[in-house]
Amino acid sequence: MKIHVGNGIAIEPYQNNGQPGYLCMPLVRNIPEGKVGWKKVKCQICGSECWERPEQKQLLKENNNMIACCTKCAIEKVTIRDGVTIRGG
Numbered sequence: 001m002k003i004h005v006g007n008g009i010a011i012e013p014y015q016n017n018g019q020p021g022y023l024c025m026p027l028v029r030n031i032p033e034g035k036v037g038w039k040k041v042k043c044q045i046c047g048s049e050c051w052e053r054p055e056q057k058q059l060l061k062e063n064n065n066m067i068a069c070c071t072k073c074a075i076e077k078v079t080i081r082d083g084v085t086i087r088g089g
Ligand SMILES: [Zn+2]
Pocket: 043, 044, 045, 046, 047, 048, 069, 070, 071, 072, 073, 074
């Protein structure tokens, strides 16, 4: 599965290979209504309001190297650090 988020950037499934990954939380300003079960939280990096999805708690528990943050921060981090979860495509 590959999710295109614009600007030629696509998000691919996280590979648990020891490198840090970023779990994207959708921004409230992009999806104002959210979905059933989503909880409004603040991005721990930039403080933007974003949505915590029910499945992400389990993902974070299984992947110690994963940090939950908003989509914008995830894209910025990976652009700077050449991470594994997001790359231009
Ligand atoms: Zn953020």
